[in-house]
Amino acid sequence: MAVYRDSRQTYMMIGLGTIFLSLVIIIVMAFVTSKGTYVAPDNIHGEWIEIGTPNQQTEVLQFSDRGVHRDYKLIATKYQFNGRIATVKTGSGLWVYEKVGSKSSPQLRRITPRMPPQRFILKGYQHTLSGSSSGSGTNRRDAVKKHFGD
Structure with a gap:
């Protein structure tokens, strides 16, 4: 039972980390793209x-x-x-x-x-x-x- 709960928490942390990392990448890409447009x-x-x-x-x-x-x-x-x-x-x-x-x-x-x-x-x-x-x-x-x- 404890093993099941730990693996479930691990998967939840991996999922939240993936979502957070994806949002950071999207924000950085948006910034780089807008900056590139300005000085293009x-x-x-x-x-x-x-x-x-x-x-x-x-x-x-x-x-x-x-x-x-x-x-x-x-x-x-x-x-x-x-x-x-x-x-x-x-x-x-x-x-x-x-x-x-x-x-x-x-x-x-x-x-x-x-x-x-x-x-x-x-x-x-x-x-x-x-x-x-x-x-x-x-x-x-x-x-x-x-x-x-x-």
Whole structure:
């Protein structure tokens, strides 16, 4: 009788341990998956259009699995992106972009080189920019104003 009770308790402990371990694994997998989605390179994938420049001088950056294109010409086959900062090494130097803006108006700001200042918006979100398209200074001021609040 005592042997039966001990084996029953053992099976119950093994069952509870298995359930607990399964829950821990599910929670860890959910965390890793959500963290991976946040810093995944496709959070920056797409065409980024320069803000505040005349149409004939607007630069277009494209991040993809195949690398980085500037004005539809390949400039780098690799880049690093940590969820906020994109680093691109080219033959002409290091280019660093910071993801700014919001989910409703995703934007990139060039950090390096600092001059001339550049901002980009993800293609398809141009309608979220305020201001006229008459002058480059006006558009850049409007973009900075929107980013930092009124």
